Amino acid sequence: MKNFNFSNKTEIIFGRGSERKLGKKTKAFSNKILLHYGGGSIKKYGVYDKVVDSLKESGVEFIELGGVKPNPRLSLVKEGIDICRKKDINFILAVGGGSVIDSAKAIAAGVSYDGDVWDFFDGKARPKEVLNIGVVLTIPAAGSETSAGTVVTKEEGWYKQSFGTDELRPKFAILNPETTFTLPPYQTAAGAVDIIAHVMERYFTKVSNVDLTDRLCEATLKTMIKNVPIVLENSEDYDARAEIMWAGTIAHNGLLGTGRIGDWASHNIEHELSAIYDVAHGAGLAVIFPAWMQYVYKQDINRFAQFATRVFGVEYDFNDPERTVIEGIRRLKSFFKSIGMPVTLEELGVEDNRFEEMATKCIEIYGDGLGSFMKLDKEDIIKIYELAK
């Protein structure tokens, strides 16, 4: 186990009707806020009305900025920064999924910075002051509601990049599983893959003797595998929706990575896909992650056999442990398929003529030696895209 620091100061308010506490929670931070959200779904399904009612009831003034797209855009972030500066706003309320929260985080970091907010994503600067953020989560997926990171896409050249600092963690996050009843099956499943991937990025580590966090990861994965099919069958199953929503937070609040070094190559390789093709992040991960596993598993047969055995109940093959590994990967892909996710680039509509370009960009952004479980160079990344065809 490695040395680590861990703290997660986000207050979670979880359950039915929890959005009623929003106004009071927000008021404790500010009387005037930026209300940030995405497209029409929060208006269509009533979340917007509940949010506005609660804010008004507490006398919180709000200026609205909607229009956040999946893979949130830098241009809107800059618009948000301008509004906060002009209107003297010091609190941002994000209502939506990871894209909205990530956009809010970028705005929060940029307001008091004189330079271009993209500098943070480029690693050229670190934010000194970050505005406080609150969250009403409507899509369990990114884990951004308590995480320290943000991912934004710069339209000029379609660069999808991230940065993180503890100050970005939201002050509170309101999680009502009922708000996820209306998520379409594809979006539910893509979110689930993102959650599963957040756990697996931490699980596949070269750090040995990480017994507790291994088992906590497995617990979270098994919970997802059990509950996702239930909500795809019955969209309004509160308990299964609740398990997924809470798992999504646990998967990415930092706890499961304590004492370990995560890999994150699959995330980075996927980012190039969704930057160029604008596919759903989770769908991209469903394609890339199994290909990555297939490419790297020989680095540590034991770890992959443990995954297969403990997460998917594959019987350990004492004569040929590698078979256990391969069966584990096969079951993961089969699970992704069963929840309606693509497992090949072809299914995603991605042709094989830009692998070189995407791999080059990966290396450009993240440096040569992508990942940690196995350091990948450009050729490795191309081979993983090939395996994912």
Add this chain to the structure above:
Amino acid sequence: MKNFNFSNKTEIIFGRGSERKLGKKTKAFSNKILLHYGGGSIKKYGVYDKVVDSLKESGVEFIELGGVKPNPRLSLVKEGIDICRKKDINFILAVGGGSVIDSAKAIAAGVSYDGDVWDFFDGKARPKEVLNIGVVLTIPAAGSETSAGTVVTKEEGWYKQSFGTDELRPKFAILNPETTFTLPPYQTAAGAVDIIAHVMERYFTKVSNVDLTDRLCEATLKTMIKNVPIVLENSEDYDARAEIMWAGTIAHNGLLGTGRIGDWASHNIEHELSAIYDVAHGAGLAVIFPAWMQYVYKQDINRFAQFATRVFGVEYDFNDPERTVIEGIRRLKSFFKSIGMPVTLEELGVEDNRFEEMATKCIEIYGDGLGSFMKLDKEDIIKIYELAK
């Protein structure tokens, strides 16, 4: 799953050499502190010197109050309150295990309260202002390093009582597994039982559909069952000590109880034992918990069978699930025995002539209807003591 609020703001600094960060961490809160500790072990094994060096290096002035005993006493708490008032101290550093931390919490709550600090434990008052606390943990057991509660014993009548509020959570906790190398086997094992009991108190719930937290509980229990024998074999196995230390925090930081209602009857029944006989809390729990399980399991055969199957790998008996349950309880007792813990009151040196008195006190303190999984009255409690003979 039940609605819940969850936040745990304690910063964890974990690993080899982590106590070197103490001075700087403390200085961020105060220049003058109460340094609170127990007996001679922190001096004997060098922790005291490291703490003092780091405080001096950062220029933090400290006034010492040692002498905390297991089952920490109210009289020393009052002494601590007096010192803080007289010396105008607003930060308490607890160096030790749960008793020292609990004592520090009680002092922290009492300093700005005009009445008797015991009012908090009696439920007659709630603290308005609590001093900040920092921790250097040397015994993984009570989980008090991040928990919101404190347990103190009032010598007059030997009442062992608790109270909790989020403000009691320490601001930071320094956890270096190396400091636990010198823990004697009995204390190591008693601490482990306390950790296991914290998980089980949450595990045995009547709340249904608590899939994720069930599995996180099981993960923590399995980690303990694997690693405790390793450190009893080799006291200086860093990795196994690390697993136990981190599990001890996870077990009681509130996460494993999210969305559920815990039971806590075994803890309360044990408190009467250790209040009167001054036995180690963990040793008392090793005796009481299996007896409680035996007494209540018929309330929910499925939950106890799940425990047996998932935690102890008992093969599920489809024809007679109760057998699975009984085998699970047997394996737990057998595990406790194997790590040198008592499993009968006789082994603890407790005779059967004060069951009535202890049960009466339990009801007096906690009210009729002890616990939540099954509400226990005085007669039930006596029967559990009888089963534990």
